[in-house]
Amino acid sequence: DPEEWGCTNQLVTTDIYSCIRHPHHLSLGIFMTSLGLAIGHIWSFLLIVVPQWLWILCFLFLVEEKELLEKFGEDYADYRRQVPMLIGSPACLFRVLSTSLEVSMESAVPSSGGKPNKLT
Secondary structure, three states: OHHHHOOOOOOOOOHHHHOOOOHHHHHHHHHHHHHHHHHOOHHHHHHHHHHHHHHHHHHHHHHHHHHHHHHHOHHHHHHHHHOOOOOOOHHHHHHHHHHHHHHHHHHHOOOOOOOOOOOO
């Protein structure tokens, strides 16, 4: 069931998705690149990182982009023209991440009605 996996019937174009169309695939690629570098051997890099990036790119180009275009139609086509697949602009990423951090900080600090909180 797609809903169990958090699938949506609406095209999400806000927050990180306003900068990058596939941030989850980018995160996986960065993780695998970090793992390959942490192991510190050229063969680990070639056997882990290169195949992983090839799989991500092939999957995106051959499967996911096609499915999203079929599912969301012209809305996705417009979104695809405006937002890069994996590498967003640093300014956009900074804006989105700093806004998310501000929201997280605001929700983490309880309101005390203008009075300082006592730590006891």
